[in-house]
Amino acid sequence: MVKAGQTFITGLTALALSLVFCFTSYAMPDVITMDQLADLYDGVVFDHETHTMMTEGCAVCHHHTLGGPVFNDYCAKCHDGSEEVATVACSDCHSKERITAGSMRLAELESPFHDDLPDLKGAYHLSCLGCHQEMGAPVGCTDCHSKTEAGNKYYNSGQFAPTGSQH
Amino acid sequence: MKNLIKSGVKPHDATMRADGKKWTFMEKMLLGLSLDQYIQQALRNKFNWLLALIFAIGIPLIIYRFIFGLGAVTHSSYDYPWGLLLGFGLFCMVPLSASGFMMGTAVELFGRHDFAPIERLALLNGLLGYFFAVVFLLVDLGQPWRLPYPMVYSFGPAAVLFLVGWHVATYLSVQVAEVSTAFFEWIGFKRGYEFIRKGTIGLTVSGIILSTLHQGALGALFVYAPGKVHPLWYSSAFQWIHFFVSSIPAGLCMVICVSTIVYHTMKWRCDDRFISNLDRITIALAKGAAMGLITYFFIKFLAVAHDNEWAYLATGWGLWWLAEIGFGVVLALAVLSFGIHNNNANICRIGAFITVFGILLNRLNTALITFNWNLYQEIPHVFEVIITITIFFIYIATYRFILNRLPILYQFKARADGQ
Amino acid sequence: MSKITRRRFLAGGVAGGAAIAMAPGKKVFAANLDGFPNGMGVLVDMTRCVGCRTCEAACNKEQNLPEPEKPFDDASVFDEGYHGHEQRRTTEGAYTVVNRYDVPGSEPVYRKIQCNHCNEPACLTSCFVNAYKKTPEGAVIYDDKVCVGCRNCMIACPFNIPAYSYSSAFNPIIKKCIFCYDTRLKQGHIPACVESCPQQVMVFGKRKDLLKIAHDRIRKHPGKYVDHVYGEHEVGGTSWLYLSSVPFEQAGFNVTLQKEPIINNVKDFLAIVPMVLAIWPALFTGFHLLATKGKKHGDDHSHDQQEGHES
Numbered sequence: 095m096v097k098a099g100q101t102f103i104t105g106l107t108a109l110a111l112s113l114v115f116c117f118t119s120y121a122m123p124d125v126i127t128m129d130q131l132a133d134l135y136d137g138v139v140f141d142h143e144t145h146t147m148m149t150e151g152c153a154v155c156h157h158h159t160l161g162g163p164v165f166n167d168y169c170a171k172c173h174d175g176s177e178e179v180a181t182v183a184c185s186d187c188h189s190k191e192r193i194t195a196g197s198m199r200l201a202e203l204e205s206p207f208h209d210d211l212p213d214l215k216g217a218y219h220l221s222c223l224g225c226h227q228e229m230g231a232p233v234g235c236t237d238c239h240s241k242t243e244a245g246n247k248y249y250n251s252g253q254f255a256p257t258g259s260q261h
Numbered sequence: 262m263k264n265l266i267k268s269g270v271k272p273h274d275a276t277m278r279a280d281g282k283k284w285t286f287m288e289k290m291l292l293g294l295s296l297d298q299y300i301q302q303a304l305r306n307k308f309n310w311l312l313a314l315i316f317a318i319g320i321p322l323i324i325y326r327f328i329f330g331l332g333a334v335t336h337s338s339y340d341y342p343w344g345l346l347l348g349f350g351l352f353c354m355v356p357l358s359a360s361g362f363m364m365g366t367a368v369e370l371f372g373r374h375d376f377a378p379i380e381r382l383a384l385l386n387g388l389l390g391y392f393f394a395v396v397f398l399l400v401d402l403g404q405p406w407r408l409p410y411p412m413v414y415s416f417g418p419a420a421v422l423f424l425v426g427w428h429v430a431t432y433l434s435v436q437v438a439e440v441s442t443a444f445f446e447w448i449g450f451k452r453g454y455e456f457i458r459k460g461t462i463g464l465t466v467s468g469i470i471l472s473t474l475h476q477g478a479l480g481a482l483f484v485y486a487p488g489k490v491h492p493l494w495y496s497s498a499f500q501w502i503h504f505f506v507s508s509i510p511a512g513l514c515m516v517i518c519v520s521t522i523v524y525h526t527m528k529w530r531c532d533d534r535f536i537s538n539l540d541r542i543t544i545a546l547a548k549g550a551a552m553g554l555i556t557y558f559f560i561k562f563l564a565v566a567h568d569n570e571w572a573y574l575a576t577g578w579g580l581w582w583l584a585e586i587g588f589g590v591v592l593a594l595a596v597l598s599f600g601i602h603n604n605n606a607n608i609c610r611i612g613a614f615i616t617v618f619g620i621l622l623n624r625l626n627t628a629l630i631t632f633n634w635n636l637y638q639e640i641p642h643v644f645e646v647i648i649t650i651t652i653f654f655i656y657i658a659t660y661r662f663i664l665n666r667l668p669i670l671y672q673f674k675a676r677a678d679g680q
Numbered sequence: 681m682s683k684i685t686r687r688r689f690l691a692g693g694v695a696g697g698a699a700i701a702m703a704p705g706k707k708v709f710a711a712n713l714d715g716f717p718n719g720m721g722v723l724v725d726m727t728r729c730v731g732c733r734t735c736e737a738a739c740n741k742e743q744n745l746p747e748p749e750k751p752f753d754d755a756s757v758f759d760e761g762y763h764g765h766e767q768r769r770t771t772e773g774a775y776t777v778v779n780r781y782d783v784p785g786s787e788p789v790y791r792k793i794q795c796n797h798c799n800e801p802a803c804l805t806s807c808f809v810n811a812y813k814k815t816p817e818g819a820v821i822y823d824d825k826v827c828v829g830c831r832n833c834m835i836a837c838p839f840n841i842p843a844y845s846y847s848s849a850f851n852p853i854i855k856k857c858i859f860c861y862d863t864r865l866k867q868g869h870i871p872a873c874v875e876s877c878p879q880q881v882m883v884f885g886k887r888k889d890l891l892k893i894a895h896d897r898i899r900k901h902p903g904k905y906v907d908h909v910y911g912e913h914e915v916g917g918t919s920w921l922y923l924s925s926v927p928f929e930q931a932g933f934n935v936t937l938q939k940e941p942i943i944n945n946v947k948d949f950l951a952i953v954p955m956v957l958a959i960w961p962a963l964f965t966g967f968h969l970l971a972t973k974g975k976k977h978g979d980d981h982s983h984d985q986q987e988g989h990e991s
Contacts, residue, residue, distance in 0.1 A: 168900065192875055195723075195885020195893060210893065210900075216880025223730060223879070235732060235753065235878075249737050251751035330849030337846035339769060342831035370964055372972040403829020403844065403852035410809045415826040417810035421946055422832050424953060426808055462968060470960045474953055481949035485806050485836035488936055497945035501952065637763035 122146065130185060131215055134245035138218075138238050148229075155221060156182055172207065188217040265294065265302055272529065273666075275674035289447065292665060308526075312658055319651025322644055323400065331403065334644035341632065341639040343401075345649050348628035350397020353621050354390045354656075355429075355479055356504070359512025361387020361436055362465075362472035363549070369465040376545065378538045381443055381669045382523075383516045388436040389663075390515075391429060393656040400648065421481045428475035435468050443667040473505060480504025483627055491631035493573050493582040494623075496564035506560060510553035510593075511620040513546045517613035519660075527664060532671035540606035547609035550616060551597045558590045578634060585626060589619015719799070719818030720865065721887035721919035722874055723894050724792055726931060727904060728881040731758065731778055731790035738876035739776045739794075742860055746773045767932065770794065772845040775857040776873055781931045789924065791931045792881070794873070795820060795841045795857035796911055797919035800941035803833035803842055811854070817866065818887065818919040819859035827853045838915050838937055859919070887919055894923055916941030 129137020158164045158173030159182045193213040202209035246252035273293030291299045326334045364383030367373040399405040411426045445454035480500040593616040600608030737752035758780035767779045776794035797820045804812035809826045834842045842856045860871040874882040894909040911918035914937045929935045
């Protein structure tokens with residue numbers, strides 16, 4: 095935890111540089127509502143602005159699609175110094191359909207290095223939760239999005255909690 | 262019964278009564294006593310009171326099990342799917358019943374007619390042991406009414422249990438046929454008796470085939486569980502030979518034990534031929550058992566060497582394994598050998614009891630005690646223990662009921678002696 | 681009737697034998713099968729699992745399992761211990777469970793447990809009514825209409841997966857994960873647990889593709905994974921495969937399992953069976969003839985003597 099906290103603070107101190115870089119180059123939305131997959135949970139109202147201030151740079155989430163320095167070693171092999179691309183939303187590259195070995199084979203035919211991309215649900219959670227874990231930020235499911243009634247029914251929680259579950 | 266015989270009552274033991282009339286079925290059932298006499302002797306027998314007590318508790322529990330399911334009488338363990346009911350009921354009862362094919366083979370195939378006085382006891386011991394192993398199985402199976410499925414409806418011939426099922430079923434029929442000679446004598450169905458006698462060799466040979474296979478198959482059942490059965494009790498190459506070979510001393514010693522108990526508790530039912538031959542036969546059986554035990558002792562170590570499991574001997578489980586071998590095999594062997602050497606049947610009898618306990622320990626170790634040795638130890642539910650004891654006492658009661666009546670311990674006479 | 685001389689008969693025999701020997705030509709039949717070539721499987725990447733138990737909820741709804749004791753978002757189940765130390769396992773009411781394993785010097789790891797759908801399932805080979813079936817799609821399913829309740833499959837399963845509905849008095853049966861065979865796999869759909877996972881811990885697909893993906897991940901991320909795909913070889917291979925960042929034994933896996941299918945251990949004995957059936961009758965009848973040769977059969981034979989008595 096202490097270590098995570100340190101990383102968090104380091105992230106904050108790295109803020110200024112990245113801010114300057116991002117604000118000068120792009121028209122950046124302040125808040126993004128991510129609700130394309132909302133079902134058991136409501137969509138996430140994502141405070142884009144705050145998050146950009148906390149991270150090392152846009153490429154932490156946007157990989158290489160905004161141009162500029164690339165942080166992920168794997169991506170950097172090809173894309174260090176790549177141009178900005180037309181669209182930058184997660185769902186532009188990460189499929190809303192669940193990825194299978196079959197779809198990965200098809201992806202491999204197009205690009206042998208993009209075969210193991212997560213799908214949209216995976217990308218959201220792996221990216222957000224992965225960082226939250228590292229930074230010591232909240233990691234509970236309902237810390238980011240609240241459970242819907244369908245979700246409570248699904249998880250047998252809330253008003254659908256099993257009776258006598260309090261042992 | 263002793264008192265009655267002292268007072269001059271003669272139990273039923275012949276085709277015809279002393280006066281030349283045939284016995285009625287009712288008279289046969291009452292051992293030739295009057296109803297009053299029968300009830301009185303039954304009430305005098307303290308063992309009957311013990312049986313009544315056990316049945317009074319146990320039989321309602323068995324009914325309870327069938328109404329409320331296995332979950333009500335066992336711990337419903339997913340990790341120990343086979344509890345005491347099978348661990349004792351199937352895996353212990355079957356080896357102790359190997360006597361049937363052993364004595365059948367000795368007497369009928371090898372022409373050792375000097376064992377004949379005890380042949381029928383050995384056959385009956387086999388039949389009842391198997392029958393009650395099936396009873397235990399029926400109580401333990403989730404859906405016992407589906408037991409015939411592997412026979413007629415849905416076959417899984419690659420499974421070892423399929424072999425066990427088929428062999429136990431066919432062997433039970435063989436044993437019923439073998440023991441039926443005594444029954445046919447008793448009810449006076451002479452043609453049936455002769456018909457079966459003609460097929461004796463065939464029955465005996467099929468008996469030894471089926472016994473070899475399913476005694477071994479019971480061992481092979483555990484070969485499915487490498488890692489669950491402790492390596493010292495597990496041997497994919499030798500497991501079936503271990504179970505088969507150890508069933509030989511187990512069956513022989515069980516006959517010695519039963520004959521000893523019978524001699525002390527039901528002497529009135531034994532005829533002179535049985536009593537006068539018993540010591541000689543006991544020692545001869547002990548010799549056979551000792552040979553079996555020596556073989557077993559060697560192949561147990563052979564298996565440890567084969568899989569190079571010596572290191573396990575230095576662990577706690579290893580000590581337990583050595584204790585089992587030390588008590589059940591080495592000590593048993595020493596006592597049996599001492600008895601044989603000194604021609605002392607009573608010492609052989611002690612050896613026989615030790616052997617039987619040793620085999621029980623081995624089977625319980627394999628099926629229950631060392632099973633899941635790296636998980637946790639399962640203590641059977643108290644109801645499961647009571648049910649097991651109850652069924653075992655039903656077995657004893659049935660055993661006694663038959664010994665009392667059929668010409669097992671005595672030879673049927675053409676006509677009863679005069680009073 | 682044609683006359684066949686001994687020579688012609690022999691010649692014919694040799695020719696026939698030669699023909700049989702030559703006929704298959706170069707065709708060699710495989711001694712080992714690696715399961716169905718297009719069997720499906722699931723790759724579980726434990727480095728991604730955060731223990732949210734969504735897959736447990738998904739399974740519960742998909743298979744119409746009974747209401748759980750605690751909500752599926754309750755993390756206290758990870759601290760429950762059974763028999764002193766045992767963690768949760770699959771039961772008649774839960775075909776999959778996620779457990780937490782505390783790893784010294786690192787974050788805890790979570791492991792999803794369900795039927796691994798072996799290539800050569802021990803449960804299947806131990807079943808004496810042939811209730812189990814390995815489908816070409818890769819699922820190990822069972823027919824509860826024929827289950828007698830001997831529970832041999834529970835003894836045989838090296839992963840302790842099949843559970844039994846002990847609570848039922850009149851229709852107790854085996855209960856385990858069937859890879860959503862009836863509702864999904866048969867139509868080529870993704871199993872419920874795989875579909876539900878927010879962290880995309882699981883990838884569904886052909887087992888042979890999954891193996892490649894698994895080894896690719898190990899190769900592409902040096903230091904992240906232990907260089908082993910659990911299930912590639914264990915007990916003859918399983919349809920479900922696991923990747924882990926910690927040694928598998930620290931995540932509760934049984935790493936002592938053999939590489940061969942369990943049935944191979946039993947084959948020694950099964951081979952004995954026809955031998956005993958074929959050899960014993962002649963052998964023991966022979967013994968009988970030797971042992972009783974010269975003796976009049978039935979001599980000193982009590983029961984027969986007594987028969988003489990009667991007549």
